[in-house]
Amino acid sequence: MAQVTEHGGGVWSIEVPIPDNPLGHTLVHVIETDSGPVLIDTGWDDPTSWDALTAGLAELSLGITDIHGVLITHHHPDHHGLSGQVREESGAWLAMHAADTEVVKRTRGAEPAVWLEYLTRKLAAAGAPDEHIEPLRRARASGGMRTLPGLRAAVPDREIVPGDLLPLPGRRLRAIWTPGHTPGHVCLHLDEEHPANRPGNGRLFSGDHLLPGITPHIGLYEDPDDATVTDDPLGDYLASLERIGRLAPAEVLPAHQHAFTDAAGRVRELLTHHEDRLRDLRALLAQPLTTWQIAERMEWNRPWEQIPHGSRNIAVSEAEAHLRRLVKLGQAEALTGSDPVTYVAV
Ligand SMILES: [Zn+2]
Ligand SMILES: [Zn+2]
Numbered sequence: 001m002a003q004v005t006e007h008g009g010g011v012w013s014i015e016v017p018i019p020d021n022p023l024g025h026t027l028v029h030v031i032e033t034d035s036g037p038v039l040i041d042t043g044w045d046d047p048t049s050w051d052a053l054t055a056g057l058a059e060l061s062l063g064i065t066d067i068h069g070v071l072i073t074h075h076h077p078d079h080h081g082l083s084g085q086v087r088e089e090s091g092a093w094l095a096m097h098a099a100d101t102e103v104v105k106r107t108r109g110a111e112p113a114v115w116l117e118y119l120t121r122k123l124a125a126a127g128a129p130d131e132h133i134e135p136l137r138r139a140r141a142s143g144g145m146r147t148l149p150g151l152r153a154a155v156p157d158r159e160i161v162p163g164d165l166l167p168l169p170g171r172r173l174r175a176i177w178t179p180g181h182t183p184g185h186v187c188l189h190l191d192e193e194h195p196a197n198r199p200g201n202g203r204l205f206s207g208d209h210l211l212p213g214i215t216p217h218i219g220l221y222e223d224p225d226d227a228t229v230t231d232d233p234l235g236d237y238l239a240s241l242e243r244i245g246r247l248a249p250a251e252v253l254p255a256h257q258h259a260f261t262d263a264a265g266r267v268r269e270l271l272t273h274h275e276d277r278l279r280d281l282r283a284l285l286a287q288p289l290t291t292w293q294i295a296e297r298m299e300w301n302r303p304w305e306q307i308p309h310g311s312r313n314i315a316v317s318e319a320e321a322h323l324r325r326l327v328k329l330g331q332a333e334a335l336t337g338s339d340p341v342t343y344v345a346v
Helices: 047-059 082-089 098-107 110-124 128-142 233-247 263-284 291-297 311-329
Strands: 005-006 009-015 025-031 038-040 069-071 093-096 173-177 186-190 201-207 251-254 333-334 342-345
Touching: 005 233, 009 047, 025 047, 025 251, 069 082, 082 093, 093 098, 110 128, 110 311, 128 311, 173 233, 201 233, 233 263, 233 311, 263 311, 291 311, 311 333, 311 342
Parallel strands: 038 069, 069 093, 201 251
Antiparallel strands: 005 009, 009 025, 025 038, 173 186, 186 201, 333 342
């Protein structure tokens, strides 16, 4: 039995499992339009996930061939993974924000060796110890790396343009650009009366931007062809959160966990969480530290010693996102001439 929830007003969600992942599932939303049903996100590219998606649609008396279009909140594989198969079997259009479509194209074109070279350089610059970098060097030298995830991902054929009403006959759905979790993440605002007349401003499909019990990962917008980018993803994310807080939707339909109300309250919690984290980071920088040393000292969901190799890379990326925010705020700076570069509070 597929897990399907009816949210009223021609909106449903289907739990599509993410195999071997503590997140459990992606909530794929189905929205009725005058041209046929449209999906918001698709789920992980795996036969089990595909079966759950099609079983969920069957419960709504829909076949995959009925799908008219697919809106993707962001390029991550638990959202975009099944897009190719959905498009292939239904002929549906596939839309994404241009900034994330860029990432999809880049990933498809990437050579594992180029990516490993980039990662090695980044980690060395962050002050990672040799024993952490060595396995990457070995993998690169042997050419023995698995293919990168995302190589099969479908390139979208339509662009989600924020601000305008999306061309969905019979519905008032508008994209709000919410960069931070990824550069092209969008939330989708259903600018229609809440079906249960809940007070507030319509409903929001929030993707991974706003989740009831998870703080989304904020890393760097990595580009192996350009290691000099100094974007500020955490700053982007915080600004995107405030945008959603001001919107004050009556209900949030996120892509994981469950639907919830009080979007403004959840936004405040997340803003406070990052403020606290930045304050703790600034306190750590009473002494000069490399990005790696900062990552080792920041609080994660388990002790640093227990964090596996790949997750440490993600942690370093998240530490650097916080560090860049502090530097932008004028609360920390790089020590000139330090190599690897060390940062200190100012
Ligand atoms: Zn994501
Ligand atoms: Zn996700």
